[in-house]
Amino acid sequence: MSVIAPNFKLSEFIKSILDNVFWFLLIFTLIGIPAVMFILFYIEMPVIDGELLTPFLALTWLADPSRSIPILKAFMATDLFRIAAFPGFGFAALLAAGTIFVERKMLAKLQLRVGPFYCGKVEGILQLMGDGLKLISKEIIIPAKADKPLFWAAPVLFVATAAAFVALIPVAPGWVVADLDVGLLAVFAVIGFFPIITILSAWSANSKFPFIGGIRALYQMVSFEIPLILSLLGVVILTGTLNLSEITASQSSFPWIIFLPIGAIVFFITMLAELERIPFDLPEAESEIVAGWLTEFSGMMYGLVQLGTYLKLYSFAALFVVLFLGGWNGPMIWPPFPEEIITEGIELGPVTAQFPGLPVFSQEMLNGTIWFVLKTVGVIFFILLPRGVFPRIRVDMLLDLGWKKLIGLAFVNIFIALGLLYAGILGPGGIL
C-alpha cells in the first residue's frame, strides 16, 4: 500500500486507463474521422513539386526530410507563424524567459549569492519552469468584494496589450508582425493602455493597498509618457517617417544615438519608469504598500501579469534598439560562409554536395536577427542593473524628475534634431 495514496488499487488504475482509451477511440471514430474528411473535402491541399499533398505524401517525408522544406517555407510565410512564433509572441516570450533567468543569476552574483541552482541541474536553468508550474497549480483567490469581471480581465488585458506591443517591433528586414506606416504612433497608443489596465485592476480589487499602488502607477505612467513621446520626436524629425522598419533602415550607416544621446538617455530613464523597475518601482513598493496593485493577485493571475511585465520589458528594450541603436543593422557575421555554398552546393572532389530546398531563411534575416538579439540583450542588461545598485525613490522626487527635468531635456533633444535638420547635415537631403 502506498502511503501517499492509501486507497490506490492497481486494478482500478488499469481499468480507468482502459476506460479512457475506449472513450477516446469511440469519440475519434464517430466524430474525429468524419470531421477530418469533411475538412479535407473543403480545404485545398497545397501542391508541392507538382504533387498534391496527401497523408501518404507526408509519410514519404520520413524518408527524405528535405522534401518537407517547401511546406515549412509555406507555413513560415503565413501570418500565423509571424504572430505566434518568430517576430511575435514566441520569440518575445523566449527572450523574456531568458531575461528572468539572467536577472536572477546576475542579481545573485552582484549580491554574493548563488541564485537559482538546483532546478534543471545546470545552474538552475529550469527554475522558471518550476515557478510557472507552481503558479499554475495554485488556487486563485478573488477578494469577496472585488468587481469580479474586471478583476479577471485585468491580467489577460495586460498580457494582450504587451503582446500587441511586441507585434509592432521589426526584428529583421521584412520580419515584423504589423508593418504599420504609423508604427511609432501605434506604440504610443499601446503604451497608453497600460495605465488604464493598471488602474482598472487596482480599483476592481476593492482593497486599500492595490488602490494606492494603482494611483501611484497612474501618476508615474501618465507623467512619464510625455517625456517618453517627446524624446522620440527627435528621431522622427530626422527620419521623416513613423514606420519603425523605415526608421531602422535609415540607420544603416550610423545609429541615431550618436547624434541624439540626450534623447536616448531620456528615453532610457522614462523606460525604467514605465516598466516600474527599481529605482522607479513605487507601484509595487513592498515595504510601504505590500505589493502595490499586484497585492490581490494570486496563482496564475499573478503569473500572467509577470509574463506581461517581461514582455513589456523586452518590447521597450527592442524599441530602444530600433530607434537608437540601429535595429538589425550590423556587419555580416552569420552564417559565416557565402550563401552560394548552400544554393549551388559544395564541390567535394568528384562529388557535389547539394542542399535541396535550403536555405530556409535568407542570410540577411539571420544576420539581422542576431544583431537585433545581441543589442536587445545588452539594453535589457542595463535595464536590470539598477536593481542591484539603487534604492527606491519617492513619489514627489519621481514626479519632480519627470515634469521638471526630463521634459526639459527632451525639448533640448528636439532642438538638437531640428538644428541638425536645418543645417542640412542630417535628414531628407542631408549630407550624411
Next chain:
Amino acid sequence: MSSPTLPPGLAIQKADERIMTLNVGPQHPGSGHMRIIVQIDGDYIVACDPDPGYVHRGEEKMAEYRNYTLNVPHLERPVIHDSCNILYPYVLAAEELLGLEIPERAKYIRVIASELNRCIYTQYWLAIYGIFLGHSTMFMWPAGDRELLIDLMEKMTGARVTHSYFIPGGIRNDLPANFEDVCLRQVNYFEKRIKEYADVFYNNPILISRTEKTGVLTRENAIKLGTTGSVLRASGVDYDVRKKEPYDVYDELDFETNVMKDGDSYARSRIPWLDMMESCRIIRNALQKMPKSGSVRVKLKPNPKGELGSVYKRIESGRGALGCYIVSDKKVEPYRVKLSVPSFRNLIALPHLLIGEKLGNMPSVYWSLNYWPVEADR
C-alpha cells in the same frame, strides 16, 4: 465618525471620507511583529498610532519562578540576535545581589562577546533597513557578512544565535585555543567589508535624497521623549552608557562615541554603522589588554540566594541603554525582574516623527528608530 468603544484601526470608516486608515501590520512586509495604524490624506500621514504587543511572552513574570541561573536562557529570547547584550544588565545585577566578584579575564571576554553581538545585531538591522528602502543588495550583503561574526560566536560559545554565554559569576566557558588570532582576522576583514557599504549605500545619492531631512527629531525632543542609543546620538546628544557609566572594563578601553547633529533618518541610519567600526576597535583593543590566562567563572553554590534589596544596572545595547531592575527577598528566585528596554523608548518617538511625512518615508523612519518589536513586548 468612529465609534468611541473601538480602537482606531478597527473602527468602521465612511467610504467618502478624505482620510484613509491603513493597517500596516501585523501581516505586512513593512512592519515587524507589530501594527502601525496610519491615517493618510493623499500621500501625507496625518495620524500614526503604533500598536505593539503582538509578541508579548511574559518574560518578566517567568523570571519570578526560576532561580538566578535558570533565568539566563529565557531572558535572552526577546532579542535573540543581540542575546549577549540583553543578558548583560541582568547578569550584572544578579552578581551584585549574589555578592560575586568576577575574574578580570571574564570581564574582557564579556566585552568582546558583547561588541561582537552588537555588530551581529546591527548587521541584521541594517539588512532590513536596506530592504525597507528597496535596496536588495543592502539586504544581502549585511546578512552575508553577519555570518563571519556568527561563526566567531559559535567558536566562542557553541551556539550560533542564542548563546546563553553570560551567567552570574562570569561566562559559561573559556575561549577556545587560538581564538585571538581567528577573532582578529575575522574582525579586520569584517571592518574592511562594512567600509564598502558606504560606496553602495551610505553615499548613494538616491538614498541620501530619500532619507535626509525626513523624520527630523530635534535635540530637545529627543531628550524630552526619552529616546536612547543611536536615536539620541543622531540628534546630537553625546550619551553612551559605556562612556557615562562604564561597566566591566569599558573604562580601560579606548573608544569614542559617534554623534551626528541632523536627527533625520539618514543620521539615525548612519550612527549604528559608525558604531560597528567603533566596536571593531574595542574588540581589537580588548584582545590586546586581555589577561592571557586565568579563571573565567566564579563557582556558584547550587540555588544561590540573593541578598535583601534591589539593584538596577544599565548597559549600552545595540539599540540603546538597556536596564534591568531586580528585587530580591532573600529567596532562590528573584522577587521581581524588570527589563527597561530601549526599543520601547524609541518607539515613543514614532508618532511625533511620522506626522506630516509622506507615506513613502514611513518604512525608513520607522526602522531608523532601531526598534525591535519582540524586545518592546518582552
